[in-house]
Amino acid sequence: MTAKWIGKRMVMGTIVLLIVSFLSFFIMHAAPGDPATAFYGGNAQTLTTAEKERIAQAFALDRPVLVQYGVWLAETLTGNLGYSSKEGRPVATILMERLPNTLLLFSVTLFFIIIGSIWLGTVAGMKEGSLWDRGLSTFSIATSSIPAFWLGILFISFFAVKLGIFPSSGTGEIGGDGGLVDKLRHLIMPAAVLILTHVGIYARFLQESIKAESRHYYVMVARANGVAEKEIRQGILRNASMPYLNYIGMTIPSFFGGSIIVESLFSWSGLGQLTVKAAMTKDFPLLMGGILWTGLIVVISLFIIDLLMYALNPKLRKGGVR
Amino acid sequence: MKTRKSLLFWYAILGFIVLMTVFASVVAPYGPNDMNMDNVYGAPGDGHLLGTDHLGRDVFSRLLAGGKVTLTVASVSVLLSLVLGVLYGGISGYIGGFIDTIMMRLLEAFITIPSLIIILAFQTVMQGGMWGMALIIGLTGWLVTARIVRSEFLRLKEAEFVQMANMFGTPMWKIIIGHLLRNSVPAIFVVTLFNFAGAIFIEVSLSFLGIGIPPAIPSWGNMLYYAQNDILIGAWWIGLFPGIMIFITILAINFIGEGLKNPQRR
Amino acid sequence: MLDVNGLSIEVNGKRIVEESSFVVPRGKITSIIGESGSGKSMTVATLLGLLPAGAKATGQALYNGRNLITLSDKEMASIRKSAVFTIFQDAANSFNSSVKMGRQLYAFSGERTGATVAQFRMEMAVILADLGLSSDIFEQYPFELSGGMLQRCMIACALYVKPDLLIADEPTSALDMVLQKEFIKLLKRLNEELGTTILLITHDLDIVAEAAHEMVVMQQGVVVETGAVKQVFEQPQHSYTKRLLESRF
Numbered sequence: 015m016t017a018k019w020i021g022k023r024m025v026m027g028t029i030v031l032l033i034v035s036f037l038s039f040f041i042m043h044a045a046p047g048d049p050a051t052a053f054y055g056g057n058a059q060t061l062t063t064a065e066k067e068r069i070a071q072a073f074a075l076d077r078p079v080l081v082q083y084g085v086w087l088a089e090t091l092t093g094n095l096g097y098s099s100k101e102g103r104p105v106a107t108i109l110m111e112r113l114p115n116t117l118l119l120f121s122v123t124l125f126f127i128i129i130g131s132i133w134l135g136t137v138a139g140m141k142e143g144s145l146w147d148r149g150l151s152t153f154s155i156a157t158s159s160i161p162a163f164w165l166g167i168l169f170i171s172f173f174a175v176k177l178g179i180f181p182s183s184g185t186g187e188i189g190g191d192g193g194l195v196d197k198l199r200h201l202i203m204p205a206a207v208l209i210l211t212h213v214g215i216y217a218r219f220l221q222e223s224i225k226a227e228s229r230h231y232y233v234m235v236a237r238a239n240g241v242a243e244k245e246i247r248q249g250i251l252r253n254a255s256m257p258y259l260n261y262i263g264m265t266i267p268s269f270f271g272g273s274i275i276v277e278s279l280f281s282w283s284g285l286g287q288l289t290v291k292a293a294m295t296k297d298f299p300l301l302m303g304g305i306l307w308t309g310l311i312v313v314i315s316l317f318i319i320d321l322l323m324y325a326l327n328p329k330l331r332k333g334g335v336r
Numbered sequence: 337m338k339t340r341k342s343l344l345f346w347y348a349i350l351g352f353i354v355l356m357t358v359f360a361s362v363v364a365p366y367g368p369n370d371m372n373m374d375n376v377y378g379a380p381g382d383g384h385l386l387g388t389d390h391l392g393r394d395v396f397s398r399l400l401a402g403g404k405v406t407l408t409v410a411s412v413s414v415l416l417s418l419v420l421g422v423l424y425g426g427i428s429g430y431i432g433g434f435i436d437t438i439m440m441r442l443l444e445a446f447i448t449i450p451s452l453i454i455i456l457a458f459q460t461v462m463q464g465g466m467w468g469m470a471l472i473i474g475l476t477g478w479l480v481t482a483r484i485v486r487s488e489f490l491r492l493k494e495a496e497f498v499q500m501a502n503m504f505g506t507p508m509w510k511i512i513i514g515h516l517l518r519n520s521v522p523a524i525f526v527v528t529l530f531n532f533a534g535a536i537f538i539e540v541s542l543s544f545l546g547i548g549i550p551p552a553i554p555s556w557g558n559m560l561y562y563a564q565n566d567i568l569i570g571a572w573w574i575g576l577f578p579g580i581m582i583f584i585t586i587l588a589i590n591f592i593g594e595g596l597k598n599p600q601r602r
Numbered sequence: 603m604l605d606v607n608g609l610s611i612e613v614n615g616k617r618i619v620e621e622s623s624f625v626v627p628r629g630k631i632t633s634i635i636g637e638s639g640s641g642k643s644m645t646v647a648t649l650l651g652l653l654p655a656g657a658k659a660t661g662q663a664l665y666n667g668r669n670l671i672t673l674s675d676k677e678m679a680s681i682r683k684s685a686v687f688t689i690f691q692d693a694a695n696s697f698n699s700s701v702k703m704g705r706q707l708y709a710f711s712g713e714r715t716g717a718t719v720a721q722f723r724m725e726m727a728v729i730l731a732d733l734g735l736s737s738d739i740f741e742q743y744p745f746e747l748s749g750g751m752l753q754r755c756m757i758a759c760a761l762y763v764k765p766d767l768l769i770a771d772e773p774t775s776a777l778d779m780v781l782q783k784e785f786i787k788l789l790k791r792l793n794e795e796l797g798t799t800i801l802l803i804t805h806d807l808d809i810v811a812e813a814a815h816e817m818v819v820m821q822q823g824v825v826v827e828t829g830a831v832k833q834v835f836e837q838p839q840h841s842y843t844k845r846l847l848e849s850r851f
Contacts (some may be wrong), residue, residue: 143655230695231690231692231695231696232695232696232697232698232699234652234690235688235690235696235697236698236709236710237652237682238650238652238682238688238690239682239687239688239710239714239759240679240682240683240684240686240714241709241710241713242709242713245709245713249698249700249701252698252700252701253698253699253700256700326700327700328699328700328702328743328745329699329700329743329745332743332745332746
């Protein structure tokens, strides 16, 4: 059962990646100039006509678009993403340098958002009608209406320019040793901005699920029979966490979109900032690589969330539904 | 009753913002692109209500003109995604069965891709102006609408009055428009409102990054693009006010959306 | 043991139960009978201190001399935990679907009496076997068991905690005829062997005739007749009771 379920998820993930790859190929194809140049970027000038012809043949450039896509996909799968047209270095190498920063920001913010929203959502959801309950709804609507990057601008103007306690941008001091403490100091502001603008909606979703779950029949039965309140709450939380996890999965793509902009604002040298820069400088190979990797990260995150849901929900495991 | 009052309040706020921006050319004291090199980075007050920017342009006037651009882009894109979403979701929900399954799987796959990434990619190739921007946001924003329309259609198809209409031989298009679509309107309206907020977010974000609306046209996002540097020299007003406008507009939309959503909850 | 006196219940300003009085004597099976909407379930909710928001009860419900209506939430919770056990109508939804039965049964019974998990498992296995259930269900989830099995699990908990008062709110209406008969037999056994006082809420006269000693007839929020089952069946006083009895034959 488990194997079949995992297989199904993997097929789904592969389809997503195929769509993403087709999109990025489409961009390269639509890009001005000849594709060989697009693929080899700045190095193209140094190529001789004979070499260009060889490339054209290798990538089936004289053949229909679909064949070209196939050849390109095969090349991509072997890890060859081409060369950056601005830097001349292999795209894969550049992406690899940026990946840790993005993963750091992504995991730290998501960690605190989940911890924070579980805490807020549980407190508010378990006490229906309380000040917490009503307050959280308003708080979440208000915070989710703030554009994250604008909050970032305010933060920079206050904490960096006025008070000077945090650096306004970058991933580390230019002359610094690149140590962990330095990095964390640079991480605080972008992470805080993302957490503040997102924790509310997730907390609210959990709060609503808990309230809905608390109205279930079994909760009344348990309460009537003197089951310990702690036990009842644990049960409610366990069931409410399933729609909550699902919600996190559904919103991860847009959350990722938001983090791209925050990365750019704070010059946090991650994948997002790289992709934006590639788009601005029309560095197509780099842009395509960035898009593909972003797609890959999202697909993997969703897969992890699916696994968690699978572990939490016995109905799924026993093959009851879906 | 309390909800209705607050709903009216937010309607009024949103209405006010829309009116101010629509009549920007009448209300604004200066032209949005009138430069005055003698008065760059002027602080708020002193003839310029909200100060001036790095070219001596009046922030308040640009705010109104920029709002017009931002809200127009958002409206056009939302209309486009509304049409696409209703078509896709309607077809999927009405036909059902195997085709529905395929269409929904495809939709699920699309939803997984961060739309900002797709827009980013499109922008590099198209690099259009305002309308190109609206087109791209519209093309990527219909997914949730489609999902809602589809589930509404599936639900309504089973409803008694639709079954009756089928039995009486009501023509298909009449059932689709008169029954299915008409009864989906409340749900579609709510999702479209939230889409509108989302579209504002995207326009503002992209323009802020400098790859959205061309810098020559003022928009809320464009104004923030320059604000990045301006705040470093202490000109906080250039960044503060466009952000507040965005915040209040989206806040109003979100509260209206929540207010309309609530009575539908069972 | 339980002495209800002039109990009235209002939900959102509307009277659901009007000045009701009845007695549940110790060691007997007392049945409240009435149609749905007669206020039976609200009465039970009041006795358990679990009225929904917006509902208010007035009057007296003396349980061993303490008025349940005026007790604090905390005191009420302690009575629910120590003295009363309630079996509800919808057994299929009485358990949390994502928690294993073993843990839930323990929360319902063993934890109340302060037994350790190991102790509980041993004792509960005997009770389950007696009810025709294997102790394998400890490792199963509620959705893997049938409604009848789940209702027997509830009874097993009642047998385990040996409550002072057992309340059964329409316990059989979700079961088929055979299971109903079996369930009633179990209730009687509980009463005869352990002397448990039982308050049985039902709309089914057959069940009353089969199981109860005393009966309370409710109609639209009003208690219209009380008395020993035999006596009421032979000489019904109120016209509603007469109609009920006639429709039975």
